[in-house]
Amino acid sequence: MPHTSPDRPLHGDARDELDYTLDRGEVLETPQEVLRTHDLTPQAYAFVRNNNPYPPGADTLAPVPASGVLEIGGLVERELALNVADLDRLPRHEMEAVMQCAGNGRAFYRDAQDIDGHPWVRGGVMNGLWGGVRLADVLGDAGIRPEARFVTATGADGGCGFEKSVPLADALERGLLVRTLGGEPLAGAHGGPLRLLMPGFFGTVNVKWLRRLTLTDHESPHEAQQQRYRVVNADGTSRPCWHQPIKSVIWSPLPGESTTGTVLVSGVAWNDGSAPVSRVELSVDGGASWQDARLGPLRGPFAWRRWDAQLTLASGAHEVMARATDDLGRTQPLHGDEGWNPDGYEFHAVDRVRFTVGD
Numbered sequence: 601m602p603h604t605s606p607d608r609p610l611h612g613d614a615r616d617e618l619d620y621t622l623d624r625g626e627v628l629e630t631p632q633e634v635l636r637t638h639d640l641t642p643q644a645y646a647f648v649r650n651n652n653p654y655p656p657g658a659d660t661l662a663p664v665p666a667s668g669v670l671e672i673g674g675l676v677e678r679e680l681a682l683n684v685a686d687l688d689r690l691p692r693h694e695m696e697a698v699m700q701c702a703g704n705g706r707a708f709y710r711d712a713q714d715i716d717g718h719p720w721v722r723g724g725v726m727n728g729l730w731g732g733v734r735l736a737d738v739l740g741d742a743g744i745r746p747e748a749r750f751v752t753a754t755g756a757d758g759g760c761g762f763e764k765s766v767p768l769a770d771a772l773e774r775g776l777l778v779r780t781l782g783g784e785p786l787a788g789a790h791g792g793p794l795r796l797l798m799p800g801f802f803g804t805v806n807v808k809w810l811r812r813l814t815l816t817d818h819e820s821p822h823e824a825q826q827q828r829y830r831v832v833n834a835d836g837t838s839r840p841c842w843h844q845p846i847k848s849v850i851w852s853p854l855p856g857e858s859t860t861g862t863v864l865v866s867g868v869a870w871n872d873g874s875a876p877v878s879r880v881e882l883s884v885d886g887g888a889s890w891q892d893a894r895l896g897p898l899r900g901p902f903a904w905r906r907w908d909a910q911l912t913l914a915s916g917a918h919e920v921m922a923r924a925t926d927d928l929g930r931t932q933p934l935h936g937d938e939g940w941n942p943d944g945y946e947f948h949a950v951d952r953v954r955f956t957v958g959d
């Protein structure tokens with residue numbers, strides 16, 4: 601496997617491991633061969649999703665200095681301007697959490713070719729050890745006015761900028777102002793020196809290059825909140841891509857792989873963190889029968905959980921399916937098209953991989 605040096609810029613040949621395409625900004629998808637080798641995804645292997653050009657100096661996998669100011673305003677008792685460096689003096693918290701792009705798995709929708717958006721397969725996800733300061737600690741200092749219902753996070757992106765809103769109650773309960781990933785200072789490409797993390801929510805709300813938090817009684821009017829990263833409801837209204845539905849991903853065998861004899865099928869599963877993932881079942885007969893996979897340890901409410909199973913299969917072509925269920929009984933639909941939406945967000949159907957067992 602080629603090696604990534606964390607001190608080289610992203611553009612050029614520094615990220616040979618990542619599948620590299622460009623659309624509106626930059627999309628770097630982590631191949632599953634790389635992703636599956638780490639319980640905690642190293643920064644150098646984490647996927648990248650940018651909607652806009654990088655802010656100056658952020659186009660790097662190297663840590664960036666703790667510079668700049670975080671403004672806090674809107675429905676607060678006192679507006680604050682905090683030096684990013686000063687945040688490091690507040691109590692520090694670390695948590696393990698999956699970050700997944702809302703478009704991850706888009707390519708598996710039956711009508712994927714009609715969707716305007718990057719055709720993510722399985723590599724728009726990572727499991728990070730995130731360190732930083734609780735949003736509640738910082739907002740507490742500003743004083744929250746009773747009318748406030750949302751926190752809007754603004755990034756320092758170029759182009760048309762980036763802004764996302766999340767419910768205030770969830771932000772106070774779990775929001776983290778991230779300074780480190782995997783114990784290292786946050787790299788420029790991943791939002792350094794400061795980004796928001798909302799564990800259990802889709803990646804899109806984890807605003808990078810955070811420069812302002814605004815408390816409001818409404819969601820941001822920015823197009824990244826109002827036009828994009830939304831799913832249409834049955835009544836024609838729409839909702840933002842917030843909580844991640846339960847999902848399992850098969851990491852082995854690889855699609856198209858030829859194996860022999862006993863096949864080790866393995867992968868990970870996660871959800872929005874409100875109940876543990878408590879079961880993963882596999883089927884090799886198109887869903888007619890299912891058998892339990894063995895579950896790895898629970899690593900935390902927002903982390904992914906490993907699973908595996910040894911299957912003895914006759915020689916020939918096979919398709920294995922994986923379905924996760926949590927303690928609330930929430931499970932995955934058999935077909936992605938049950939969750940179809942025109943932008944192809946939130947794909948979380950049963951995963952399927954075709955492979956061959958040789959003689």
Ligand SMILES: Nc1nc2c(c(=O)[nH]1)N[C@H]1C(S)=C(S)[C@@H](COP(=O)(O)O)O[C@H]1N2
Pocket residue numbers: 625646647648649650651652700701702754755756757762789790791803804805806807808809
């Ligand atoms: N400022 C800013 N934050 C952002 C984005 C962006 O374009 N600009 N993209 C969002 C999306 S869609 C995702 S999936 C995650 C990706 O984070 P990563 O690039 O560190 O993997 O960042 C989110 N935060």
Ligand SMILES: [Mo]
Pocket residue numbers: 649700701702703803804
């Ligand atoms: Mo995303």
